[in-house]
Amino acid sequence: MFKVFAVSQQGASQPLAFQSTVFPGGEVQVSVELDAPAEALRLHAHLPDAQAVMTLLMLSDALRRAYPGRPLALHLPYVPYARQDRVANPGEALSAKVFCQLINAQGYSRVVIQDPHSDVVTALLDRVEVEDPLPALRRVLERVGPAALVAPDAGARKRVLKLARELGCEAVLADKVRDTQSGRISGTQVTGPLPALPLLVVDDICDGGRTFTELAKALRERQREQGLDAPLHLYVTHGIFSHGLEPLLAHYQQVFSRNNWTADTRCQLV
Incomplete structure (x- = not known):
């Protein structure tokens, strides 16, 4: 569901170990490997449910604290809520915008996605790159x-x-x-x-x-x-x-x- 890589100055990548725990009350906690040689970080995420979204946020925070100042790129093939890109009925949330604002708030150096379903998503995400299909x-x-x-x-x-x-x-x-x-x-x-x-x-x-x-x-x-x-x-x-x-x-x-x-x-x- 998640993979983390430390990227060297020469561009070589090596896996970065991390642990994820879900407490009985449903709260998520993560910890990441410290002191790996990293000029930049790359995080690959598959988000099939809301718990995975929370894990992504925790993992991003842990990486920033462990490696301050290093650029952190997110590779997110599937963008959750991309199919909910408009308000169809009064009283509904604009779900795609809510999710994209959450991603933007993390300040990733770039967000790499695949076939986002809606052009609304690419307009809402900061520093987004769509992979060539x-x-x-x-x-x-x-x-x-x-x-x-x-x-x-x-x-x-x-x-x-x-x-x-x-x-x-x-x-x-x-x-x-x-x-x-x-x-x-x-x-x-x-x-x-x-x-x-x-x-x-x-x-x-x-x-x-x-x-x-x-x-x-x-x-x-x-x-x-x-x-x-x-x-x-x-x-x-x-x-x-x-x-x-x-x-x-x-x-x-x-x-x-x-x-x-x-x-x-x-x-x-x-």
Whole structure:
């Protein structure tokens, strides 16, 4: 969940030991190794829950006290609350802003993130750097071979079109269909004909996975209409997989991610 590195003047990194304790009342305490040769510090954090956020704050404070004046960089692949980037109803908190203000208050020398889901997050975070998504996607394509990239919904369309253009791939567009009475999602619609290629669905986050199972059904139906039978693959930057991989692997030949939140090794890390 956390890794800490001491960085030398030459740029070499070595792991820095630390201990974390949770008391019976739920309070978190950490202690870090002292006197390591460090010109700078680098902290890698995976924050799946609120306790992890508190541990990050404690760890950051402990490092600053143990190594005063050293720059401390944060590598935070998944930004919690990025999906809550607007107030939908009166009385709600603007959660993304609250979290980003908490990170900004730590004064990190830089904050390195991956696919933040929302441009609001990059606007709110100080000294933020977004990792280039292309190298990971290229690694996926090396494994699956030539494929068309699929945008699962309108929110992913701009990003997937840009990635497809930069990689020289064809792009397929899909969108969620909503019931006009209830506003609930009733299905998925694929726009236009499919190419005679394997299809790689690309998105930033997979949580429960229903978006992707419904999309797979729509893609298979369109393939049947066109007399095609190419494999489907799925790549997400952040694999939360809160319902497990089983529902996804029932539809997709392979599932790839940069960050697998589960212990299921059937998700291939890239």
